[in-house]
Amino acid sequence: MRQFLRYLRPVLVFLGGFTLLTGVIYPLLVTAVAQTIFPHQANGSLVEQDGVILGSELIGQPFDDPAYFWGRPSLTQPYPYNAAASAGSTLAPSNPALTERVTARIAALETAHPTNTRPIPVDLVTASASGLDPHISLAAAEYQIERVAEVRGVETAVVRQLVDEYTEGRTFGVLGEPRVNVLRLNLALDALAADS
């Protein structure tokens, strides 16, 4: 028993001490620093307009109105882009369910814009890893420019210019993939409509 207690004391002290240090002090310290230096990022990079929170720059939203650019398909439950329960696609390439879903997504895109017969960029018909992907590829944006312009009754050049504005290149010209932020682009489209 004595022997046991001799071992127990350091076990409890180290566990308790490190719980305090790495479980309380460490996250509080990081939070304090983060909220002081980077309050916008630390709170979720929220987009606010007239006191209303319209979303986060980093979290995608569902779109199915042809007047908006659409994002990546999302498999979160019970509805797409549920940012309270992120979930990714776990369908293997060999799974017939995947082929079915991609077929349905192609049909939806083609119904929204029947005159566009070009092949669809793959990221626009495959589900993202987070179910919250805020971006699409440049090709996926390009594919939708004509549709959005037609439905909104504006020049394609105007829409294309907005797409360029919300395109993020590779970091330092090397890292990641070039991409377009769908929510920010759509908000800009609405702002454009409100101005004119």
Next chain:
Amino acid sequence: MNAWMQISLYLVLLLLLAWPLGVTMARIYQGNVPGWLRPFRSLERLFYRLAGVDENQEMTWQQYALVLLLFNAAGFLAVYLLLRLQAWLPLNPDGLTAVSPALALNTAVSFASNTNWQFYGGETTLSYLSQMLGLAVQNFLSAASGMAVLVALMRGLSRQRTDKLGSFWVDMTRSVLYILLPLAILLAVFLVSQGVVQTFAGAETAVLLDPTDAAATTQTIARGPAASQVAIKQLGTNGGGFFNVNSAHPLENPTPLSNLIQMLAILLIPAALCFTFGDMVGSRRQGVTLLAVMVIVFVAFLGTAVYAEQQGNPRLDALAVDQTISAAQPGGNMEGKEARFGIVNSALWATATTAASNGSVNSMHDAYTPLGGLVPMLLMQLGEVIFGGVGSGLYGLLAFAIVAVFVAGLMVGRTPEYLGKKIEVYEMKMATLIILIPPLVVLLGTALAVSTSAGQSGATNPGPHGFSQILYAFSSQGNNNGSAFAGLNGSHPFYPLSGALAMLIARYWLMIPVLAIAGSLARKQIVPASAGTLPTDSLLFVGWLIAIVLLVGALAFLPALALGPIVEQLLL
């Protein structure tokens, strides 16, 4: 072209950072703390005083193992209780309920054993308190435990005629105070600058611009103190995510830059420990040799994964889908991947996270092409020795090195030596245990799962891919990786419970033989190298060790892989 630029940049940065860190770590473990960390010395001494530990009192291998097991068991118990009681504890702004017993058991074992398998969905299952006091603390302590065991083994190799291997308390405390904690603070703040959330306010509600579902006109955005947890999950090769989808979540890994830095953090300490090893055994060449083995195997697997994913999904070729790679799109197999990462950063991450026993993901491995998914699976099955877990990766590779010199010794009929230590029956027995237990756990677990209805019910994809899901789950838990094919359904208690057992065996039945080897080697004299000694710091040895690692892995797993990913690739 861009693919190779990103990959080269990653590898060069990794090696440039690992070198100075490894050298500094060797000094720290030898009791020579660098000047700028000295202020923490008083904190370190305070710990020893409160605990009644004399920092100069060293332990035998049995004492070292006993203390380590007790400490890990206490950590397990603390996490289990926290998860079971979280509903009644503070810092639960989203009102989550208590975690079920099977899930709490699996999660507690998972974090204490440095596996961090996720059967739980972060934001939907765990309160902030559970994440902080439970998981984040174990992220530090399980990593520090692995590093301590490795340091004990290094002492066993470099000392002679002693039965003392150092003090677990000292090695563990220094790992946390001087290595993990400072790095984690720097990394966490950097990640916040990129957009990783760090707040104690609960979820935020946004008004949707174009509600597509009548049930959802608003979007509830889960938040939390994520950055502090993500930093240590990467540095400690833990990998358990704050959010369900781990580092694929835009608030956990928002930009290509945050992605690069997190990937560096995954392999940083395992790579640095090779330099630490070199310095502690008195020959940096020996450490660089082991690092070379890791880098070569890593690059070979990485190339395969990137290539396989860039090929895309042949079943989509018949549809009106454009999978070609161009300046305007990453192309390839984008199912289960994020647009900002594309193919290259997803495959690079998948390779790094399974080479190391990290297990965090930024894409869904389950949705990979069969060949692409084989890469992370086989990397885990090799025993997590290509970088591997912090500490555990290198001690695993050292077990392979012992086997390698033994096999070479048999060929020429001489007593094998490693670093001047004679390798005899006892060391070989222990090394064999270290190498053979993980495959045994993985294969038996998979066999049990596929032959029972409880096990079969977990697979969510039909055909050979369903088998791959099960094999992946046991490969991951039986090697303390923790990444998931993600599709496996963990609602039946079969998987949480069998997984917990696999993780326990893989962690502790390996640590104990490692310490036993350390204890046995420490007693031996270092004999000078002779003409008959196989040099273990040569290119020849690099090749030989790679061959042994691949041979053991392939012999154990080729039949199982043939039934899963290989047949699936052929059927596509």
